[in-house]
Amino acid sequence: MAIEIEQPSVGLSKVAVSDTHGEDSPYFAGWKAYDENPYDELNNPSGVIQMGLAENQVSFDLLEAFLETHSEASSWGKGAPGFRENALFQDYHGLLSFRKAMASFMEQIRGGRAKFDPERVVLTAGATAANELLTFILADPGDALLVPTPYYPGFDRDLRWRTGVKIVPIHCDSSNNFQITPQALEAAYSEAEAMNIKVRGVLITNPSNPLGVTIQRSVLEEIFDFVTRKNIHLVSDEIYSGSVFSSSEFISIAEILEARQYKNSERVHIVYSLSKDLGLPGFRVGTIYSYNDKVVTTARRMSSFTLISSQTQYLLASMLSNKEFTENYIKTNRERLRKRYNMIIEGLRSAGIECLKGNAGLFCWMNLSPLLEKPTREGELTLWNSMLHEVKLNISPGSSCHCSEPGWFRVCFANMSEQTLEVALKRIHTFMEKRERVRNLISSQ
């Protein structure tokens, strides 16, 4: 009888087996803990409260109200211009009406201070896809993008995994409120050069995730001058632009370009999405707005891999082209977020915790460094673990965001009701009181 030879198992690619998806980091592990024991006001009041997910639920009722009053709108009738030309057409250009609506919505968010051309709007299934797509287009495997720290943990995956592109961090620290400096930009560029890595661009998030702060005009100008000098690209991820608490405080790179009459603008690309500002992450709607014709053409074709369903485009085209609705929504959403933000800041302050002064986003950047046993990453993770398993709050540790200083945490406040937020704040209060008591006890001995 023949001896059986064991077949070696059939292999998978490096992409498939690598860890670059990053889903083994604490950022995602916390979600798992939440998943296993989710807080519910009635059914599970001692469960884990999810404060690690940047989702906007504060303005949901506005969406609801719009649909109730517009479901039978004649815009769906046969006479309407919207769908006659392209009913259900699934073309990678996307529905013109939807692109127009997106462009106008983006203009409104920026208070009309910048104009957007629908022909430059490329649609993708979410900002995640948009960022990856841009990376594929702007860089080759082995090249790098410079990204200021701390940054959204998902970038490690979105920018690097399938693309083979590297991230070289632009280090920012609390000494100047984590602002990006020209020195830091140069240092990052030199670091890449020293490693023989070609830098293809800078990717900024404005307003910043996780900082919750808008980038100042002067800093934007410096960044733009820097990329022009180095002849590289600038990607501005502005997905939180509609979530700035005060309309006057957000400056988009688009405004900088307009002020300069679009000189050197072909290196700039803006990423936007409806997941945060409009609270519709389930719909998977993202866009790339590029000032570079080649990039627009290529991105369009590449978007074949990540198209938005035409039905979703239709629904949103109607919603976003309704100026009354969008104006009211933007204004109300801003106010509610501001109110939420103030609530959490006050609550944290009364518990003895300070945060970075923020003016945007769905989260705050909390400073727990005084509580660290050791001012190290391990110290931070120990604290994070306590927060997760003792206090039952899932917050995001700064190390997942590549923050160079340990002890900072991102805390989301818009993905829950006010009552839940109060419960969370109470828990933090209790936790801090307990620590204070223990400290007093120790110091009195």
Added chain:
Amino acid sequence: MTRTRLFRSRSSEEKEEEEEEQRQHYSKHNITSSTGMRVIVPLQGVVQGRGGLFLGSVIPCALFYFFQLYLKRHRSQPNPPPPQPPPENSEGQLAEVSVSALPRSLSRVHLSPRSPGGPAYVSGRANSIVKGGDLPHDVGLRKALEDPYHQSGNPDGVIQLGLAENKLSLDLVGEWLAKSAIYVEELSIGGIASYQPFDGLMELKVAVAGFMSQVMKKSVFFNPSQIILTAGATPAIEMLSFCLADTGNAFLVPTPYYPCFDRDVKWRTGVEIIPVPCRSADNFSLSITALDRAFKQAKKRGTKVRGIIISNPSNPVGGLLDRETLYSLLDFAREKNIHIVSNELFAGSTHGNEEFVSMAEIIDLEDLDRNRVHIVYGLSKDLSLPGFRVGIIYSFNDNVLAAAKKLTRFSSISALSQRLLVFMLSDSNFIQQFIEINRERLRRMYIKFVAGLKQLGIECIKSHGGFYCWADMRGYIPSYSEKGELELWDKLLNIAKVNVTPGSCCHCIEPGWFRFCFTTLTEKDIPVVMDRIRKITETCKSHS
């Protein structure tokens, strides 16, 4: 179960190899366009014309209705439904991926040198597309779009026979949507606005598993937990390419093949396609010998073959792979220890008398071979659903499923569309009816179309599924070459105003074959099409 190998008789190997060398990638044909950016690539589920207006009003209405109902229910809950983050494995830290060893196989043209005053660098991927010019595929589609035929409104417009849309049964979908409002109350819709699992709602996976089984006449049971949903078969194929092969590796793909495989399998992945030619003498059927030869040649060149991609029913030929061939393929894959990707997108669009056999049916559940088989499917063709963007990866390999699941974050289906689909697919009476009627209409149209071509003296390979006829027009090309073929294509497009796909776009090794899609027509259109083609064939008889 006995598994036998099939050996095809060898014929003129040398000639074949020579022809293979001649077979350059179709991108060498730099047909430039005058209208710059507006180039359109065919996508599944594109619909225009008759059904559009009706569906264009009904579908959004249905969606509004759904969204409203969802919101009503949502309001009654004290807390919003908990968001669903992508839960993944526990331990481990972020690891650096080593990319330094990746060979640059992406750019087919020179990259523009970076100059201080010049424009910022754009990657090889971007350059190769922009400089590649316009392919016949794209040119034809564009012309058809700019000047579309309409029976009464634009009788001299371009007739679109190059895009795989099925308009034959759109009315059925439309009717269902109009009636569906009645059943909405019974449906519980939750959380479509917030983050959903990127690889699709479980309810939709269950519904899709059921649909796939129905479409394949209940010959296979599909397990919902082996399904990954993504925004179309296009990303599904690309994802598998990313998961099963590294940059510089290759897949064996029998020719002629679906033109967009070049984009889906190769573009961003850096993976190669090695065409495995099939010949008219064999009715373009797959030969294990040819596969073996291609595999050995690749090995000699130092290229690692990671898998085979087959399409069943095939595009463009429309043939079905029989059981024996499927077993032989599995034998071959086992022997070489490689993967099989079975693209079964048209499984529900069979119209002949032959039985469709899915790769899933062949896999013995206890067998280790399961790990090498992956099926691609989608709802765009079989369900004639325009624009929903639903693609499926069905795999027996847990590691592939795990990796693909994570990749779906880049191409997820809108939760709104998913909900509507769950509803539709759960209406099994409708689905059963639809499948049957659609098949019948496909069959009728196929028979009429082929008969029409036959009257012109054009024969087609007998097709059993799909939306195409694979037509032999070798008698009408001015020279037996790709150039001759494209000259005929050009005449057909610009004089006869009929857009068809030349075989060279499908990497067919023999010039003179053309792909005609017959599902965008009504029966009344057929004589019009034939008349127009006759104009060309009468003047084009080759003098050989």
